[in-house]
Amino acid sequence: MNQQLNEAPQGWVQHTAAPRTAVPNHAPTLSVKGLTISYQAKRGAVQAVRNVSFEVQRGEALALIGESGSGKTTMGLGMVRLLPSTATVSQGQLLYSRHNAGNGSVTGGAGEIDVLQLKGRDLRQFRWKECAMVFQAALNAFNPVLRISDQFGDTARAHGYLQGKDLAERARQLFELVRLDSERVWRAYPHELSGGMRQRVLIALGLLLEPQLLILDEPTTALDILTQRNIMDVLKELRQRLDFSLIFISHDLSLAAELADRVATMYAGKLVELSDVYTTFKNPVHPYTIGLINAVPTLTAHKDHVASIPGSPPDLIDLPEGCKFHPRCPLATERCREEEPELVPSTDDTHWVACWNWESARAQLNAGQKGASA
């Protein structure tokens, strides 16, 4: 069954698909360039996302971590163009490229498309078929008056995908992948399923059209610890079996560590550090990331060594001058108060940081942390 799912998207009706690996294509699946999003509020503009750039490679899992209100969810919604009407994308590009191009996809053959330029039917086709999003509030993600089978049917029909028995069979395979009893789920109404089940149904629905990109926005937040564990196992298994890129939005560092290849840390609407998962957790260089990691209690460390970051996240309407983290930063200098650092390579070109003093931060804070946990 796993074979079947991996081989080719057999489901597409209008065309026979080439195997995904056949076309060599080194362009990243998604390339975010200078994305800036703000909300209109009575007091002024809420700068939720400020000049964010990053890339998601094919098959890669990128975790987007940060405190509440750091702009993670806004960015996720921006990627599928579902921002509320009070939000405006003032600048930036969202370049998406499909690897098995010519597949009747919205990219119209080879090459990239700018998701921000999509309109009407093209946008509708892009959503879910190219990029599916599993939402934070999966409990209410399903129309309460339609059966799960109807909601799969709606999704499939909207994209010219399988219908009837073929669709049911495809759904059965997906339910098996997410460890659900398809007999029970297929004909059920949403209210007849538990929270964890609904979350897994939504993940299965997200994979239905074999999107290249799956955005998970805090997929386990509302669930108890055992269900959370279960979902994480399902996600890890799916990553091994299927070929898709993942953006995992979370405030939970341990979940991010478990699932992600690379980690992007967000603070006040800006990426402050971007590196592979190992480096982020072992050798973080941004004082904020270091603070976040030190704030996670470990089994071995004494409880006194669990530190929180003093202060609170800034007001996104009235941001401080210079580096937005400087009021809370133990290493802030005159320069930090006046000039905002850009995200630039630090130790090597895979590890990016937006901090003037990353070198001293690494030296001082990592030393302190290591000393504490030793």
Added chain:
Amino acid sequence: MSSGATALRPKKTARELLEKIATNFWLRTIVKKVFIVWVVVTLTFFIIRALPGNPVEIMVMSLMDSGLSSEEAYTRAASLLRIDLNAPLSQQYSDYMSNLLKGDLGDSYVLAINKPVTTLIAQRLPWTLFSVGTSLLISFVIGMFLGTLAAYRRNSLLDHALTNFGAAIESIPNTLTAIVLVLLLGVTWKVVPLNFMRGSLSPGIKPGFTLPFVVDLFKHYAVPGTVYVFSTLGGWMLAMRSSTISTLGDDYVTVARARGLPDLRIITAYVGRNASLPLITSLAISLGFVVGGSILIEFIFVYQGIGLLLSQAIGKRDYPVMQGILLVTTITVIVSTALADLLYGWLDPRIRITGGGE
């Protein structure tokens, strides 16, 4: 011993019956509804008799107005109305109830002497059901459409215009609308001939599935129908607007958009269906109040419906006719609320009734 056993027996079956009623959903519902009907019937019976004046006195008064002396009027009234109002109230009540159980609503006292009330109601009820029912459906459909439109265009000029218009027409009493329409359309502009605003059919036209009948029916319906639609439209529209706005904020609508569903499918099956759920209940309940809502309008247009009959019956204290119409009203309200429950359960799987209890 043996006598004790036989005495226990009926007690046990009575208890079994009660248990059966308590556990079976449908039996329980029916028993409850019948009880409500009985309470209402009893209350109306006594309340209408507590109204000042009785049929004879009212008739005597009107005869005296036409110049008869009080003795003459009494004899005349007594010969016309062969009713005995001197029997004790309890006697009258038990007679009425036993006749009611046989399906006999009694005969009219004054309006159509000795004519069965059931016949009178059967003649008048279809007109009211047609005029108010049709208007209710028209107003409901237009209101849902405009409400959805306003909700989708929230805070636009169109939304403000529709909302204010809805609130304005909702606050104008329908009698006022009726009088203004008669005045403007019939008298000032002379758009609609006045005879189409009087009565429910032109003289000489026989009810049946014939073209002249249907045309004449709608000609007489047009203005009162407009009044009904006008006076209820605002309410439906505002209710649908707020319901749709709250549904649009629901997560499953956002997810449906993320799933790339066509807008039409989202508006109908995702937003519309969920937003209209609370309105469907109010619709069914309003169907029950068809009779009560029609009295004044039918009076203004002399529309030969049951509301007009009720107002005439009240004026002449025709007890059996009043009782009969109020009974019909009660039953329509009860039946339509029961219908609303069923409909709601059918539309919303979350509250679906799964058979007869355990």
